[in-house]
Amino acid sequence: xxxxxxxxxxxxxxxxxxxYTLCNPVLNVVKKEVTDTEIELSRFLKAVDQAKSELEEIQxxxxxxxxxDKASIFAAHVLVLNxxxxxxxxxASIIDEKVNAEFALSETSRVFINLFEQMDNEYMxxxxxxxxxxxxxxxxxxxxxxxPNLSTISEEVILIADDLTPSDTVQLNPRFVLGFATNVGxxxxxxxxxxxxxxxxxxxxxxxxxxxxxxxxxxxxDGLEGKVIVDPTAEVVAHYRRKQxxxxxxxxxxxxxxxRETRTQDGSRVELVxxxxxxxxxxxxxxxxxxxxxxFRTEFLYMGRNQLPTEEExxxxxxAVLESMKDKPVVVRTLDIGGDKELPYxxxxxxxxPFLGFRAIRICLDQQEIFRSQLRALLRASVSGxxxxxxxMIATLNEYLQAKRIYLEEKERLILQGVQVSSxxxxxxxxxxPSTAIMAxxxxxxVDFFSIGTNDLVQYTLSAxxxxxxxxxxxxxxxxxxxxxxxxxxxxxxxxGKWVGMCGEMAGDPLAIPLLLAFGLDExxxxxxxxxxxxxxxxxxxxxxxxxxxxxxxxxxxxxxxxAFLRNTFGL
Amino acid sequence: MKNKExxxxxxxxxxxxxxxxxxxxxxxxTSKIVVTLNGKEVNAKSVLGLMTIGSKxxxxxxxxxxxxxxxxxMEKLIEFFANL
Numbered sequence: 001x002x003x004x005x006x007x008x009x010x011x012x013x014x015x016x017x018x019x020y021t022l023c024n025p026v027l028n029v030v031k032k033e034v035t036d037t038e039i040e041l042s043r044f045l046k047a048v049d050q051a052k053s054e055l056e057e058i059q060x061x062x063x064x065x066x067x068x069d070k071a072s073i074f075a076a077h078v079l080v081l082n083x084x085x086x087x088x089x090x091x092a093s094i095i096d097e098k099v100n101a102e103f104a105l106s107e108t109s110r111v112f113i114n115l116f117e118q119m120d121n122e123y124m125x126x127x128x129x130x131x132x133x134x135x136x137x138x139x140x141x142x143x144x145x146x147x148p149n150l151s152t153i154s155e156e157v158i159l160i161a162d163d164l165t166p167s168d169t170v171q172l173n174p175r176f177v178l179g180f181a182t183n184v185g186x187x188x189x190x191x192x193x194x195x196x197x198x199x200x201x202x203x204x205x206x207x208x209x210x211x212x213x214x215x216x217x218x219x220x221x222d223g224l225e226g227k228v229i230v231d232p233t234a235e236v237v238a239h240y241r242r243k244q245x246x247x248x249x250x251x252x253x254x255x256x257x258x259x260r261e262t263r264t265q266d267g268s269r270v271e272l273v274x275x276x277x278x279x280x281x282x283x284x285x286x287x288x289x290x291x292x293x294x295x296f297r298t299e300f301l302y303m304g305r306n307q308l309p310t311e312e313e314x315x316x317x318x319x320a321v322l323e324s325m326k327d328k329p330v331v332v333r334t335l336d337i338g339g340d341k342e343l344p345y346x347x348x349x350x351x352x353x354p355f356l357g358f359r360a361i362r363i364c365l366d367q368q369e370i371f372r373s374q375l376r377a378l379l380r381a382s383v384s385g386x387x388x389x390x391x392x393m394i395a396t397l398n399e400y401l402q403a404k405r406i407y408l409e410e411k412e413r414l415i416l417q418g419v420q421v422s423s424x425x426x427x428x429x430x431x432x433x434p435s436t437a438i439m440a441x442x443x444x445x446x447v448d449f450f451s452i453g454t455n456d457l458v459q460y461t462l463s464a465x466x467x468x469x470x471x472x473x474x475x476x477x478x479x480x481x482x483x484x485x486x487x488x489x490x491x492x493x494x495x496x497g498k499w500v501g502m503c504g505e506m507a508g509d510p511l512a513i514p515l516l517l518a519f520g521l522d523e524x525x526x527x528x529x530x531x532x533x534x535x536x537x538x539x540x541x542x543x544x545x546x547x548x549x550x551x552x553x554x555x556x557x558x559x560x561x562x563x564a565f566l567r568n569t570f571g572l
Numbered sequence: 573m574k575n576k577e578x579x580x581x582x583x584x585x586x587x588x589x590x591x592x593x594x595x596x597x598x599x600x601x602t603s604k605i606v607v608t609l610n611g612k613e614v615n616a617k618s619v620l621g622l623m624t625i626g627s628k629x630x631x632x633x634x635x636x637x638x639x640x641x642x643x644x645x646m647e648k649l650i651e652f653f654a655n656l
Binding site for chain 1: 581589591592595596599615617618619620621623624626628630
């Protein structure tokens, strides 16, 4: 009987093979009174030593198959084994309370496991699994239980388990273990992270897969949609084999596109860049072939703390990003925060309508020291790379001119102080407030570029909150009103020789890309993972041919007509 | 006894890798090395202890070394935090 289980997609891809069910031995700890504590102590220490040797062996293996980064997890495990805060209390427990090593160990480690599981931080919560892994290893040695050795698997299988510990996953040979599914876990559990690093498909958090699959049963793992199909029919298998082929061909194509610049079928250049939230996102941008950063959100510097970031802290963060992107453009958005976000130290008033309230550039123009500090940090970092700056939530020309004036004042000041500052920093604005979109032709002579923030532009223009289920149907990026605004902004900018980018979600939407190309958008900024698919799509679109659709698209009266046309014309 | 304050400059504070590196470094010395954050004191040679103080970027750690090699230990620690 075929069964389909739903879980969380942890790692992309499709795998089809017979199941190998992993039943980790249950280690039942029973409290026992011990008469010879010396012997018990040395039994404990011997088990710790054996666990240490095992771990060092696994670490070696991991170093070869997965690299330094992943192998260092096991170095951390060895440190836990050596940790006086773990070992000393256990020793004391054996000697003073005269209990068996198993009990002493499980009691002491439980304290730490609970401590980590209570933490707010996702990362720390996951570390509880590491501690459990280490202590179970010692426990298995103490109890003389053999822990199944996954490295002995020598035929193609799909691993089914309750959970996979770090030491489990490091023993997986992707040549044989084509994928796995677990009962527990989420996208950020170590098992998911390991799956992505091994590049095998995985589905976690299914809750019942281990109980639903018999050893040897045919199983399909769909890591794209988070599905596990148990005992599929021949038809279903054929369907998934096709899906697998398509996915692999796509991945191969994307790998070839990583270092290639984005060009349309008729050789026209388009800039594909990424939206990032912190400096650690940069690796993803580079790995996905991003040609720059189209939106560097700076709010991370201000959130989750109890005071403003210093100019120095900001400088270091901006410098780091600019340096890693080298000569590729990085567009930094100045502070875009508001009353809806927790910034206790700013003492922002509680507002009835935070999205129409005191936020972003409005705060910056009112509390100028915050703005000037950010601008100085940016100016100082500018020599480290290719910096561009944009102001969010600009509603009027005067706001922009005032912001620009403040920027120029700080620039002057730094130059007079003898500080090195880049001489060609482009200054632009986000176009997200309708008044600015409408007045784009008036703004164009004064800015170096526009970046259309469709997420907010759509909400403000159609006056609907996309998070409000009652009215979210009005969140329509393809609404003709929005299309006219986008078209107007691009035309106005181009008439004055300025470029236009888009950093809203729409830029990465395969349905929108042909339309935006037709309208003449110069730069598309999206999440790193959308870059390669977009590059692939653009390489198959002719700018000239696509542009012929512009007038027709702009003649439609409703979102539905626009969507129908796009779907029909571009086969999406 | 040597005493010094360090600002955690890296994202994520003292998470896995820097944590392990700090413990490995501290364990090389015989001196007692204690790290204090927001009033919580932990043994710098304990990886579990260091992870539980829940540090993050921007936190100010107080570090004390006490023992025969306290000077050398502090010097190496200064180097460590500078390169985080």
